[in-house]
Amino acid sequence: MTQAPALERRSARRHDREIVALAVPAFGALVAEPLFLMADSAIVGHLGTSQLAGLGIASALLTTAVSVFVFLAYATTAAVSRRVGAGDLRAAIRQGMDGVWLALILGAAVTAATLLTAPALVELFGASPTAAPHATTYLRISALGIPAMLVVLAATGVLRGLQDTRTPLYVAVGGFAANGALNLGLVYGADLGIAGSAWGTAIAQWAMAAAYLAVVVRGARRHGASLRPDAAGIRACAQAGVPLLVRTLSLRAVLMIATAVAARLGDSDIAAHQIVLTLWSLLAFALDAIAIAGQAIIGRYLGAGDRAGAREACRRMVQWGVASGVVLGMLVVVARPLFIPLFTSDPAVRDALLPALLVVAVGQPVAGVVFVLDGVLMGAGDGPYLAWAMLLVLAVFAPAALLVPALGGGLTALWWAMTLMMTVRLVTLWLRTRSGRWMVTGAVRA
Numbered sequence: 001m002t003q004a005p006a007l008e009r010r011s012a013r014r015h016d017r018e019i020v021a022l023a024v025p026a027f028g029a030l031v032a033e034p035l036f037l038m039a040d041s042a043i044v045g046h047l048g049t050s051q052l053a054g055l056g057i058a059s060a061l062l063t064t065a066v067s068v069f070v071f072l073a074y075a076t077t078a079a080v081s082r083r084v085g086a087g088d089l090r091a092a093i094r095q096g097m098d099g100v101w102l103a104l105i106l107g108a109a110v111t112a113a114t115l116l117t118a119p120a121l122v123e124l125f126g127a128s129p130t131a132a133p134h135a136t137t138y139l140r141i142s143a144l145g146i147p148a149m150l151v152v153l154a155a156t157g158v159l160r161g162l163q164d165t166r167t168p169l170y171v172a173v174g175g176f177a178a179n180g181a182l183n184l185g186l187v188y189g190a191d192l193g194i195a196g197s198a199w200g201t202a203i204a205q206w207a208m209a210a211a212y213l214a215v216v217v218r219g220a221r222r223h224g225a226s227l228r229p230d231a232a233g234i235r236a237c238a239q240a241g242v243p244l245l246v247r248t249l250s251l252r253a254v255l256m257i258a259t260a261v262a263a264r265l266g267d268s269d270i271a272a273h274q275i276v277l278t279l280w281s282l283l284a285f286a287l288d289a290i291a292i293a294g295q296a297i298i299g300r301y302l303g304a305g306d307r308a309g310a311r312e313a314c315r316r317m318v319q320w321g322v323a324s325g326v327v328l329g330m331l332v333v334v335a336r337p338l339f340i341p342l343f344t345s346d347p348a349v350r351d352a353l354l355p356a357l358l359v360v361a362v363g364q365p366v367a368g369v370v371f372v373l374d375g376v377l378m379g380a381g382d383g384p385y386l387a388w389a390m391l392l393v394l395a396v397f398a399p400a401a402l403l404v405p406a407l408g409g410g411l412t413a414l415w416w417a418m419t420l421m422m423t424v425r426l427v428t429l430w431l432r433t434r435s436g437r438w439m440v441t442g443a444v445r446a
Contacts, residue, residue: 018297018313022160022163022165022296022297026169042342044187045344047187050128051193058138061125066149070153071248072106072157073160077379079240079299080160082381083303083443091225091443093158093225098230099158102237148208151212162219163296171208254394272344279360283367286328320368325365328368366426382438389429396420400421
């Protein structure tokens with residue numbers, strides 16, 4: 001009887017060490033993109049409110065163009081980690097290379113489409129006449145970095161699946177430093193304005209992609225994995241990502257609806273929304289660090305046929321998610337007087353910003369569990385369920401958000417609708433996790 005609690009404590013400590021070893025470096029890599037946007041927001045925000053509003057619309061469109069293909073990272077992590085659990089490193093890396101080739105193909109197509117449709121996309125968002133030119137400029141230039149962003153996603157997935165989150169951390173730190181220096185130099189030193197910010201970000205993204213490719217190619221050669229594109233493998237990778245693509249499109253639709261509603265509330269509200277959304281994304285990626293650890297750990301356990309280990313790891317990660325959400329929520333409340341002046345000096349923007357930030361803080365414990373469970377199910381390869389669940393979430397959120405301009409409440413009401421969205425996600429993910437139907441074992445999910 002006395003041995004059971006001791007065994008549970010040892011098991012918890014073992015999972016804690018593994019979670020920390022993967023999640024802490026993953027955090028640095030995950031926050032690279034929102035930190036890029038935060039740096040851009042801080043630099044562009046001092047150019048003027050219309051520039052910041054334009055950045056808000058363009059960054060939402062750009063993030064959507066890239067994030068719909070996040071399956072390049074998530075599906076690759078799950079597939080590679082299953083192969084690692086089964087002891088087949090060569091097949092794991094070969095599968096990862098298929099994802100990298102798919103990223104290059106998709107990136108070229110998305111860049112071409114974005115360059116052609118940038119003005120129409122900005123107009124669709126309802127940008128004001130003062131903000132629209134800045135949004136179009138930023139979107140067109142930044143689109144040149146989209147292939148690099150997708151390569152970064154795929155290569156990161158390979159390394160996570162191999163249980164390596166340190167290399168992405170090093171690349172992310174270098175990329176963030178380069179992005180900040182380039183933005184400052186091009187925006188103010190070269191006097192390029194918002195265009196300089198876009199060029200700086202695109203250049204930094206390509207530098208990160210080059211670094212990732214060097215690491216992945218070296219690993220492929222070490223284990224004898226082919227570097228050549230394989231049509232069947234690329235096609236299989238794309239097919240495996242379809243459910244996660246549906247899931248991600250639904251989530252991006254939520255964020256696009258939120259930005260479109262904020263744009264119709266006025267320049268001050270969309271500017272404030274851009275700041276809140278950037279912070280929310282940073283917090284989300286911080287929480288997602290545990291989920292990334294979950295993807296790698298769960299995939300490895302299931303690949304090795306260890307259902308009990310997968311269940312124990314899931315339970316421990318949920319506890320981490322709750323605790324992390326509480327801590328982050330408290331930090332938002334305490335630190336808000338410090339970071340608000342970094343982004344804007346406009347009193348109207350600050351007035352809209354403050355109550356919305358408090359809503360974000362309240363929702364962080366819910367978000368902590370949502371991101372963890374999302375990562376667990378992704379690691380298990382449970383994409384079809386995630387797709388259907390997110391479609392349900394979108395169906396609940398869309399009418400609630402679209403009613404905000406009519407019912408009043410401004411930006412604060414919009415972010416309460418976002419909190420409702422996260423609560424519905426929590427319910428759907430919790431029900432699936434409790435069922436146990438996600439625990440399918442084997443090197444490849446049947």
